[in-house]
Structure formats: structure tokens, C-alpha cells
Amino acid sequence: MREGRPHWWGHRERLRERFLRAGAKGLQDYELLELLLSYAIPRKDVKPQAKELLRRFGSLAGVMDASPEEVQEVKGIGPRAAALLRLAKEMGEVYLGERMRGVDVLSSPSRVVDFCLFRLKGEGEEKFMVIYLNVKNEVMDYEVIQEGTVDRSVVYPRRVAEKALRRRAASVIVVHNHPSGHPDPSPEDKRITRELVEALKPLEIRLLDHIIVGKRGYFSFREKGIL
Structure with missing residues (x-):
């Protein structure tokens, strides 16, 4: 670990590298959520929040379908993280909609x-x-x-x-x-x-x-x- 960096910093970098190398299939569901949440909560270990979201909503799809108000009931998930989760789903919808046209x-x-x-x-x-x-x-x-x-x-x-x-x-x-x-x-x-x-x-x-x-x-x- 580099001096001054928290213990989870290297883990987060490895997650990002695995994702870029193998895509979503290279990560478990909680790791995908963890990586996504890291962009909204950059200075904190978000693995506990990722696992709690999956536990509460049952699946990755359940998390993405949940409302911003519902996901914010999980401790540590604030408006920025809730907005990012909603953005990820909405962008997926736009992508599939554009692929369907024509x-x-x-x-x-x-x-x-x-x-x-x-x-x-x-x-x-x-x-x-x-x-x-x-x-x-x-x-x-x-x-x-x-x-x-x-x-x-x-x-x-x-x-x-x-x-x-x-x-x-x-x-x-x-x-x-x-x-x-x-x-x-x-x-x-x-x-x-x-x-x-x-x-x-x-x-x-x-x-x-x-x-x-x-x-x-x-x-x-x-x-x-x-x-």
C-alpha cells in the first residue's frame, strides 16, 4: 500500500483493472456495485454498502429498480450515490432504446x-x-x-x-x-x-x-x- 492511502485503495484499483480487462462478467455483483458506488463515494470503503444493497433488494436488478428514496435507506448511501445508481439504469435504457431503433x-x-x-x-x-x-x-x-x-x-x-x-x-x-x-x-x-x-x-x-x-x-x- 502506498503511504497515506487507505487499505481499500489498492482493492478499488484492482476492481477497476479487472472490469476494464474482463467487463462485468469478471466481477461479482457486489463488486460491480462497489465499483459504481466508488465514483459517488470516493473517500470511503463502500463494500459494506454494496453488500447491504444486494441483501436488502435481493439482486443487482432489484437494486437498480429501487427508487432513490429506497436505496438511501441503506446507511452510507446518500443523494449522490442514489443519483448515480439511477443514472446507470437510465443510461442502460437509452442505450437499448437506441439499439432498437431502425x-x-x-x-x-x-x-x-x-x-x-x-x-x-x-x-x-x-x-x-x-x-x-x-x-x-x-x-x-x-x-x-x-x-x-x-x-x-x-x-x-x-x-x-x-x-x-x-x-x-x-x-x-x-x-x-x-x-x-x-x-x-x-x-x-x-x-x-x-x-x-x-x-x-x-x-x-x-x-x-x-x-x-x-x-x-x-x-x-x-x-x-x-x-
């Missing part, structure tokens, strides 16, 4: 699924997202059009149709999450899917898929042959 969803469906899982898995409230596609089935844009439980049968078909027309979309994929965890469609989910098909048909806009995201994975109406 992709033919029929030839590369996994990119859309990966984005949907990253965007909505672990959300504490229900969100309804629309992905807009051109005539080549390439992603043009996406947006969350509703948050929280509403009367979907009244609001969603009309709003989806209006927004798809505004973007001159040839087809759409709709996505929503089940905060309870299980992605299997409810009778209401099946009904809203039929109503969306009927609402979009006169506009010559196709509902390409309806994806439901849960903590235990996802359900695709297209993959199951329902659409």
Missing part, C-alpha cells in the same frame, strides 16, 4: 424484448408503452402513454390510434407490465388486445404484438400465436 422487429425480436424487460420489469406501478414501426417493421420511436391503473378499454385504443396516426406508423407493438409479477395475460388484457386490433384496422395500422412484462419474464401474444 431494427426489423421480425428478424430481431430479441432486441425489442430485451428493451421491454429492461424498461418495465421491476416497475412498481403499471405502465403502458407503445412502440411505433414503419412499413419495413423497423422501430421509429417509443413512448409510455399511461402510468397507473386506468379504464384501459376506454382510453388505450383511442390514444394508441391517435398517436400512431400522428407518427404515420404502419404498425405498433404495445407493451405493459404486471407489477404483481406474473406476465400471463388476464381476461382484460385479452379483451384490450382485441379492441386495439379493431380500433387500428380502419386506419390500416397493424397491431404487431402485445407484450406483457412481469418479474418472472414476459408474455408475447405474437409468439403464442394469438396475434
